[in-house]
Amino acid sequence: MFAEDDIERRRVEREAADRAYNEALTAFDQAFPKLPELPHPPVAYDESQLAALNDRWGILAANPVNDLRGWRRRLALLVWGLFGPALERQQAFNATLVDHLNRNVDVHRATRAAIEATLGAVRGELEKLETFHTKLILYLQTITSFVDTKDRSEHIATLTNLTNAGLSGVADEFRRRWESMVAREQRYVAAVDELRTSIANVQQTGLMLKRELERGLAGATAGATASGPAPAAATALPVSRTDSVNAYKYVCFENKFRGSEADIRERLLTYVEIFEGASNVLDLGCGRGEFLALLAERGISAHGLDINHEMVEACRARGLDAREGDAMAYIESIPDGSLGGLIAVQVVEHFQPPYLVRFLDTAYHKLRPGSKIVLETLNPSCWFAFFEAYIRDITHAWPLHPETLRFLVVASGFQRIELRLLSPYPSDAKLQHARVPADAASLPMVNLMSAFNENVDKVNDVMFSYLDYAVVGERI
Amino acid sequence: MRIAWFSPLPPHRSGIAAYSSEILACLTSHAIEAFVDDGAGREAVAGSRPIAGVAVRGAHDFVWRHARHPYDLVVYQLGNDLCHNYMWPYLVRYAGLVVLHDAQLHQARARALILQHRETEFRAEFAYSYPEAEARIADLTVAGLGGALCYFWPMVRIPVEAARVVAVHNAYLARELAGEFPGRMIRHIRLGVPDSLASTAASAAEVRRRHGIPDEAVVFGCFGRVTPEKGLTGVLRALAQVGPSVPNARLLVVGEAPSYFDLMAQARELGIADLVVTTGYVDEAALPEYLAAADVTLNLRWPTGRETSAAWMRCLAAGKPTVITDLAHLTDVPSLDLRSMTVACTDPGATEPVCVHVELIDDINMLRLVLRRLTEDPALRDRLGRAARRYWAGHATMTVMARDYEAAFASAATVPNPARPEAWPAHLTADGTATARALTAAAGTDYPLGPVSGAGMTSAERP
Numbered sequence: 001m002f003a004e005d006d007i008e009r010r011r012v013e014r015e016a017a018d019r020a021y022n023e024a025l026t027a028f029d030q031a032f033p034k035l036p037e038l039p040h041p042p043v044a045y046d047e048s049q050l051a052a053l054n055d056r057w058g059i060l061a062a063n064p065v066n067d068l069r070g071w072r073r074r075l076a077l078l079v080w081g082l083f084g085p086a087l088e089r090q091q092a093f094n095a096t097l098v099d100h101l102n103r104n105v106d107v108h109r110a111t112r113a114a115i116e117a118t119l120g121a122v123r124g125e126l127e128k129l130e131t132f133h134t135k136l137i138l139y140l141q142t143i144t145s146f147v148d149t150k151d152r153s154e155h156i157a158t159l160t161n162l163t164n165a166g167l168s169g170v171a172d173e174f175r176r177r178w179e180s181m182v183a184r185e186q187r188y189v190a191a192v193d194e195l196r197t198s199i200a201n202v203q204q205t206g207l208m209l210k211r212e213l214e215r216g217l218a219g220a221t222a223g224a225t226a227s228g229p230a231p232a233a234a235t236a237l238p239v240s241r242t243d244s245v246n247a248y249k250y251v252c253f254e255n256k257f258r259g260s261e262a263d264i265r266e267r268l269l270t271y272v273e274i275f276e277g278a279s280n281v282l283d284l285g286c287g288r289g290e291f292l293a294l295l296a297e298r299g300i301s302a303h304g305l306d307i308n309h310e311m312v313e314a315c316r317a318r319g320l321d322a323r324e325g326d327a328m329a330y331i332e333s334i335p336d337g338s339l340g341g342l343i344a345v346q347v348v349e350h351f352q353p354p355y356l357v358r359f360l361d362t363a364y365h366k367l368r369p370g371s372k373i374v375l376e377t378l379n380p381s382c383w384f385a386f387f388e389a390y391i392r393d394i395t396h397a398w399p400l401h402p403e404t405l406r407f408l409v410v411a412s413g414f415q416r417i418e419l420r421l422l423s424p425y426p427s428d429a430k431l432q433h434a435r436v437p438a439d440a441a442s443l444p445m446v447n448l449m450s451a452f453n454e455n456v457d458k459v460n461d462v463m464f465s466y467l468d469y470a471v472v473g474e475r476i
Numbered sequence: 477m478r479i480a481w482f483s484p485l486p487p488h489r490s491g492i493a494a495y496s497s498e499i500l501a502c503l504t505s506h507a508i509e510a511f512v513d514d515g516a517g518r519e520a521v522a523g524s525r526p527i528a529g530v531a532v533r534g535a536h537d538f539v540w541r542h543a544r545h546p547y548d549l550v551v552y553q554l555g556n557d558l559c560h561n562y563m564w565p566y567l568v569r570y571a572g573l574v575v576l577h578d579a580q581l582h583q584a585r586a587r588a589l590i591l592q593h594r595e596t597e598f599r600a601e602f603a604y605s606y607p608e609a610e611a612r613i614a615d616l617t618v619a620g621l622g623g624a625l626c627y628f629w630p631m632v633r634i635p636v637e638a639a640r641v642v643a644v645h646n647a648y649l650a651r652e653l654a655g656e657f658p659g660r661m662i663r664h665i666r667l668g669v670p671d672s673l674a675s676t677a678a679s680a681a682e683v684r685r686r687h688g689i690p691d692e693a694v695v696f697g698c699f700g701r702v703t704p705e706k707g708l709t710g711v712l713r714a715l716a717q718v719g720p721s722v723p724n725a726r727l728l729v730v731g732e733a734p735s736y737f738d739l740m741a742q743a744r745e746l747g748i749a750d751l752v753v754t755t756g757y758v759d760e761a762a763l764p765e766y767l768a769a770a771d772v773t774l775n776l777r778w779p780t781g782r783e784t785s786a787a788w789m790r791c792l793a794a795g796k797p798t799v800i801t802d803l804a805h806l807t808d809v810p811s812l813d814l815r816s817m818t819v820a821c822t823d824p825g826a827t828e829p830v831c832v833h834v835e836l837i838d839d840i841n842m843l844r845l846v847l848r849r850l851t852e853d854p855a856l857r858d859r860l861g862r863a864a865r866r867y868w869a870g871h872a873t874m875t876v877m878a879r880d881y882e883a884a885f886a887s888a889a890t891v892p893n894p895a896r897p898e899a900w901p902a903h904l905t906a907d908g909t910a911t912a913r914a915l916t917a918a919a920g921t922d923y924p925l926g927p928v929s930g931a932g933m934t935s936a937e938r939p
Contacts, residue, residue, distance in 0.1 A: 186648070
């Protein structure tokens with residue numbers, strides 16, 4: 001991977017090289033001389049007087065004296081004697097000159113033809129040179145892109161190989177780390193399981209000791225009561241859910257506020273998978289038996305308990321196994337490790353805290369190892385749920401914050417705790433964000449709206465979050 | 477039970493060939509016919525080393541033999557090597573017990589198809605195996621650029637879906653595959669090897685003398701084909717770093733090396749050539765004496781296809797202290813972490829280490845510790861060696877493996893053939909008649925070709 005400045009340096013170098021190349025190419029182009037203006041061949045040899053000269057070079061008659069007789073002959077001889085030699089030389093000169101001229105006619109012609117041919121050849125070669133130059137320039141221009149593309153493809157191939165090698169290396173390194181982490185995880189998981197079991201054993205031992213201590217204290221108190229004055233304040237007894245409300249009224253209340261049977265059934269469906277494969281599940285506060293019916297449909301044996309007579313009767317009318325009684329009293333009466341699961345939906349908020357703590361401690365012992373407990377209740381950390389639902393029901397004894405209930409379940413010995421937030425408040429019913437019109441947007445307005453919307457979120461978070469929650473735990 | 481057994485056999489130099497010959501000798505209560513690759517000719521059949529009670533046949537004879545007299549079970553020994561390619565046409569048509577030696581088939585499958593110019597079919601298999609993955613990933617493999625990336629897409633889906641039962645040689649892999657392919661029957665067959673000490677009649681001293689190794693030297697042996705996967709580059713680096721403080725440590729590398737991996741060149745570069753001895757290829761018969769000459773064996777392996785190494789098991793059987801790479805599928809074997817001298821194992825109750833492990837992310841450091849500690853501490857070597865032998869006796873004998881095979885046979889024989897997934901690439905379900913029609917048409921005939929109806933073959937098996 002190149003550093004950014006390295007890439008920039010390479011770009012600058014590349015541009016400089018491009019520039020230098022183009023300048024060199026231009027200089028090369030300009031350095032080639034323009035095709036010179038070649039001279040024309042000389043004009044043709046002037047032969048116009050040649051014929052006349054050939055006609056007139058002879059200035060003497062063939063034998064000027066021989067045809068004369070007498071004095072004319074003598075006079076002619078005298079005159080010939082005086083002028084004849086000069087005239088003969090003149091004629092000889094003329095003859096030589098004309099002969100010379102006649103002889104050079106061909107030379108002149110050949111010379112001119114040679115000059116003309118030479119000039120033509122030179123011109124042709126220069127034209128070829130010019131064509132070569134043009135083609136050379138074209139070649140140099142073409143080779144630029146050729147080299148560029150060739151470089152590019154080789155560069156791409158190199159980059160591809162580099163990238164692939166890098167990618168492969170990163171993948172290998174990633175897998176090495178992943179493999180080491182998975183190997184470690186395998187051992188950690190095993191160690192955590194062992195630790196969890198040890199903790200469960202310690203917790204169980206602590207709970208057993210606590211129960212023994214309570215029994216011992218109760219025995220001591222009973223002994224003291226029998227033999228001495230009554231204690232100043234007796235331990236508060238747990239308060240069960242509908243002591244003060246007539247049973248039939250609660251059925252009506254449930255019908256009005258908890259939702260229809262179909263609604264409840266739909267909501268409870270999510271818990272069925274938790275008890276898949278279990279048997280003898282206790283549905284505490286079974287109400288109209290919606291969950292018992294769901295379990296029965298899946299072949300999971302279960303029975304219900306409700307303190308409300310009318311509810312129990314409603315279940316029985318549907319052929320479900322439901323019993324009437326107090327939660328604490330009932331689970332104390334059954335053998336340890338006899339339950340394959342326990343669910344209490346919208347029940348624990350009806351318990352006073354001491355009752356709830358005791359109930360959870362006991363439930364832990366009554367459940368078989370590996371079985372689950374599910375406690376669903378209203379979520380008082382959601383203000384709407386608290387004010388609109390929790391306090392609406394006069395049988396609610398104590399609101400349970402999710403973290404509080406989780407803590408109590410853990411403290412009772414349960415492990416693998418899961419907190420499920422349920423029944424989200426409908427988004428469209430929550431406080432809504434304000435929207436700033438685009439044309440009116442100014443910085444102060446945007447800031448104001450932003451602060452307003454943040455506050456809307458905060459209020460929504462505390463007032464309109466999740467109406468219910470469930471704590472799911474397991475007895476290890 | 478009448479069983480058809482697809483596997484390479486000796487003299488093929490594959491670990492699975494040796495494995496098959498060993499286990500077949502222990503399954504003599506069944507009528508087993510071994511089918512080897514006869515794609516290059518019948519010589520492969522004739523040249524196979526005989527195994528008592530096992531008839532060796534060419535794979536091309538399987539279809540008609542099965543049609544004539546159906547086998548009760550077909551067993552496929554499948555690994556990430558080209559030598560297993562010949563099984564694919566059968567395993568996708570004749571469901572059986574697929575023994576998956578590597579949970580990583582990408583490279584071999586890709587290579588086999590690409591060599592036959594069947595890139596499109598490779599792409600189709602990749603796309604089917606990983607419908608949500610970017611399809612162009614297959615192009616990387618086709619272009620020869622897969623590298624380590626292939627390990628992210630092991631491509632075992634098709635053989636797993638084709639099998640009645642899949643067997644693997646470690647529990648971790650069995651769990652992983654069961655999670656990845658719910659509803660498929662995955663079994664764990666413990667890997668067994670013969671007793672290495674039973675055949676050791678050789679003199680370790682003679683081997684040492686032959687290679688100029690002093691008697692007082694502590695020999696770290698590495699066995700098998702010398703490839704980068706054996707982690708020897710790291711061993712050399714560690715040896716170079718600790719060499720002066722442990723002058724007695726020697727590295728004995730037994731096995732042939734490919735041309736692209738020159739271990740001695742690396743050793744020379746690090747200045748430790750005098751501490752390293754390479755033997756080149758050693759005949760199988762001579763291996764026990766080399767094993768006897770080693771004080772510690774290095775059984776490092778990376779990358780991994782989650783294979784369980786028979787070579788490592790042989791070292792355990794020989795009672796040698798062994799050094800392994802810390803891999804997820806080996807965490808159920810108690811191993812010693814030399815940094816803390818603690819026993820690491822998924823069984824928290826394990827207190828006796830069987831081997832020493834080297835973490836991939838701290839390998840050089842841990843290899844330095846290995847070389848130093850195991851050279852200087854003969855008591856620890858002795859303790860590890862005895863624990864190794866005990867582990868082999870309890871978990872990795874041929875008897876143990878044969879018992880697991882019997883259970884797998886019984887299970888696979890009763891399981892119905894799985895339905896072929898509708899979305900399988902077409903070439904996996906093609907019955908070949910289209911090719912035959914094309915051939916007959918080219919020959920100028922119009923023979924009415926149709927699917928073969930083999931006696932005793934189910935519709936899923938019918939080619």
